[in-house]
Amino acid sequence: MTLRPAMLLAALALAGCTAADGGRAVAAPTPVKLGPDSPKKIVATVAMPGPGEAREPARERGWQLVWSDEFEGTAVDRTKWDFDRDCWGGGNNERQCYTDRTANAAVGGGLLTITARKERFTGPAQPAQLRPASGAVEKVTKDFTSARMVTRGKASWTYGRIEMRAKLPAGQGTWPAFWMLPEDKTYGPWAASGEIDILEAVNLGVPCASCPGSRENTILGTLHFGGQWPANAFNSTETKAVDVLDGFHTFGVVWAPGRIDWTYDGRVYATKRRGEWWSAASNSPDAPFDRAFHLILNLAVGGGLSEERGVTGVDETIWPQTMQVDWVRVWQCRPDGASGQSCQGDR
Template sequence: MTIQKFSTIGTVLVGSLAVAASPAQQSSEDGWTMVWSDEFDGSKIDKKKWGFDVDCWGGGNDEQQCYRDGNRNATIENGALVISARREQATGAAWPMHMRGSVQWPNALVTKPYTSARLSTKGKAAWRYGKFEIRAKLPQGQGTWPAIWMLPEKDRYGTWAASGEIDILEAVNLGVPCAKCPGGRENTILGTLHFGGKWPNNKHKGEEVRFPAVLDGGFHTYAIEWGPERITWQVDGKTYAVRTADEWSTTGSKARGAPFDQSFHLILNLAIGGKLAETRGLGGVQLDGYPKRMEIDWVRVWQAPDAKGISAGTGPEQGGK
């Protein structure tokens, strides 16, 4: 979910396909085997599957939220995970845990005007290759930045972005007035890869497409199919982007497929503000309409036989081994 620039390709996805089949049906019909999931059917967030980032770093994007781990910002409601961004001041660590305590990144505090939550499977489950499906309902409003994405369990090829980043779904400022958008409101979704060298020598390749159905107030299924030679992005079962191995690389290795040949974990978060959101749409962050809610109905991870062109890989990998 790191800041990036895109060019609109003009693709319009005008609607959704039928509601996704059950896991058993999908496994039977398509040859996929589900290896990990969270249906959010319990009363509490499963701490064996999800951990929380707790900081006010802003992701390197000048985001305006502090991430917290209490049920005020993340909870289970009616069989769904709900991440709530609230307009309320909070103070916390200026840097993420792995950067704190050095001369360059001291244990400083910072105060931000919003709170939210960022959950990940880091240290609990990570996967190399497969199909990743997340059924979610996204918030609307200027300054909102929901994201479903993946980072490497270990920085095998170096720090960001040499070891890669996979953005399954991002959207900013959904629903705000947009003269170029079908229906006159912002309805763009984005899918992106980050790779290349360590910042600032990083690169990216991504697509952003118009998806008017995202504004219907319902759930939609965002997915990637990730294999050694290609990564495919889908929404409600319809492909809107494909990247192949000859399009990505890393300064950390000459091996074909690197850096996307290692284990990645999943991340779910709702950011407020930041460079990408605040420089688009109406600009800045709209102050009313809080709390903003990102709802996740379920998360499912599948693997397939090699015959489908996607290696079964090694996932899920407990502890990222």
């Protein structure tokens, strides 16, 4: 989500789905080693695999649950989550102010509900990390509010299987996201220390002539890396999830040394390996994705990626819109003593 370029440009690298332990491979392209002279914007489009066509990590032995939020209480658990509170727009010209109000993020009935509302709101013009250490804080007023929840400072992980079961919003200008940022800027400011976008979707349900069912149903998984903006790069995969608006679905990644898989309802649809990302600050082939990252959940309104796709702009008539989350879970691979198909997968 951070400082996402306004338009995604199709480029030369493909990221495919690879079956584990005998399953049929949908695609297994040879990774193209990238570096500072490589294309800065790489986007692949892949088909969503069917049953038996790709790795299914949940069926593998050795996964140990290390963190979860089942949203079973009556309020957001502040021991697990914090809130970003600003009207910055994420560097994407998004139209919302993020708040910590229950009007924008509430827990009840076993669900977290993040609600984007059309309402005037005034708040800090910059996120906390960009504000001056002293003096007056610049304020700005925007026409929408929403919530951005983070585990920063409370929970972070290096490697694991990270999943969210959620029901996504629909309409032009909606931009739900489930993603990760580094806990520490080991390799430098964004995007030098990396970003892992587990799930992004924009404008779901709007008319789309090229989409199955003639409605927008694209989901994206993306890595941001390279150098500090504007010397950054990204490598993204898109796929059509035909039933994405039909209730709850599970979105996730399996992140291991030198490899990241993206999953939809338990099946891998995209894979990126070392050599398909790079770091301006390290010669390690796994950098920057070899450090601890924390989780982020948010629902943005508008912004470059959303407003330049679909029927363009923001539909002013569809609000409020919600992203409902059933649970968020993190497992780590502890394969010692495991038999059969292992969570270590195919490296």
